[in-house]
Amino acid sequence: MSEKTENLVEIKHLKEYFNINVGFFKTKPLKAVDDVSFDIKRGETLGLVGESGCGKTTVGRTILNLYKPTAGEIIYDGKSVKTKDDIKEFRKKATMVFQDPYSSLNPRMTVSDIIAEPLDVHKMYKSQEQRRERVLELMNYVGLNSEHASRYAHEFSGGQRQRIGIARSLAIDPEFIVCDEPVSALDVSIQAQVINMFDELQEKLGLTYLFIAHDLLVVRHISDRIGVMYLGKMVELADAKEIYDHPQHPYSVSLLSAVPVPDPKEARANKRIVLSGDIPSPLNAPSGCPFRTRCPHATQKCAESMPELKEISSGHYAACHIL
């Protein structure tokens, strides 16, 4: 590539609504992702955090066109991804690692078939020998034993299965990987191994990640920048360090106050901000700012209009009226 754009992926006003049956022949849109815009720079890791059901996973899947976006634009490497041909090309460069290592591997396929599936789909090898070599190379990347190639997924532990899933996503030599909570189904010691592997692979292969998780410490460890989502909207976006040290949006502040601190003295000194109430149903989202029902600083203005995501300091964006 002669000319490289700085942003590998640009998301502009992405919306994803699902139609939910609410009665006989009546549907209502569920706004899973509502007007989200952000960029991912080449070679960086963008972390995406938020509560369950805030639309993190949907963002990831919509970017890869696994769900057809209701509105908005996905620009990959300077080109808009829209038509079927665009998507086909895009699929050769961007893949996904899934959350559940148990259901994301077909129980009827051997490990080598699972890993080689994207190669088979795109016909990216010339001979069986080449296919086998590529599979072994990938297994080597993720730290799997080559003797495991002819085995079935159910014979492996969760961590090993996740490695198989990662090897599969690396098969097509991607530039961009959406990691959809890749470690939340694993126990802590395995989490560390897998996270470090993600880091190493990024260094070795020059990958760009969109890293979705709800474990804030994990995200902090791996991300360059972090986006915080609430009820389908991006409420804050900044460098990882900045957002941990100086969170601005009231939601981010309360979210980060919930992060456990290893030092008990410090932990006692920190005051945890507990939000009252539940997250509202995305079917009946509140007017204006979605967070106003639980926000300690909510004013009349918050009910009337949705705050824009604006730059409050260099590279630090937040969507709140009081800032």
Add this chain to the structure above:
Amino acid sequence: MDKRPFSMQVDLDDFIPATEKEKEYMVTMRPPSTFFKDGIKRLKKNKVAVFSFIVIVIITLAAIFVPIFWPYSYDQMLGVVPGKPVDNSFLNLAPFQYGKSEIDQMAAGEKITPHIFGTDSQGRDYFIRVVYGTRISLAVGFFASIIVLIIGLAVGSISGYAGGKVDLVIMRIVDMIYSLPDMLMVILLASVMKQVLESSLDGTVFEKIGSNIISLFIVFGLLYWVSMARLIRGQILSLKEQEYVLASKAGGARGTWIITKHLIPNCFSVIVISTALQIPSAIFTESYLSFLGLGVNAPMPSLGSLASEALNGLSSYPYRLVIPAVVISLIVLSLNLFGDGLRDAFDPKLNV
């Protein structure tokens, strides 16, 4: 090191680190096992299923190979020899009895194959007729279920995978077909097809089987696939929500790839089981259609038509009804038991 008697001293030789070779020896890898192998293993443990399978194999092999070396044929009237007066002694022979000319031949030292089940009212060897009948019944059962399988699999998987409006339309058609009385349709079609097909079948392989069996196949193809289609649709509906399907999509796979590589292999057990259970039901249908006189063309026998013919001489020759009835029961029962065994062995919900 010397060890003093009665001392508590630890024997240091027990604590030498293991060599690489010893370590390797401890690590044994279980040979990779496939779902299919596991299923077969479980199936082998089920004695009833294994026994049924053996019965099916014996009956099938007999139906295929016995007619090759058996000296009589299914339509050969033993008493009728060209150029000679009809020998009535061959009619209605009891089991292991012989006709007049055969007794003469045996007296002359020739070996004559016995009529194991006797002969029928036209002097035809009953054993070979039962064997041919079994052949027809098995063939009908087998082909009918293949037809059902192919149509059901195609419609079911497309309907389940496509979902939405396609699914809605296909399922309403299935509902309509479900509501048709199938027996009535078979009888109607059989009588209509008789006139249409009869002339075009002349001179082909199907002539001997007759138009009725063809119409039976057509009815199976038109009507009986619906339950198979529903079953497979249900399976696919739940399977397509699995993340590996999404992963495959993310890898750029299309519908056909996903259906053939992911969805169908994963409902394979259901497919095999319901096909195995479909065979006896097809055999049964053929048998009672033949019994009603809508089956194969005479003189080709089928188990149902043999039973039907036997009704005429029921009080004198009851075994002629009993034999085909027993064979039908044996085939249907062992196929059903084998199908049940297959389900127990392959149904993933029972794999604990």
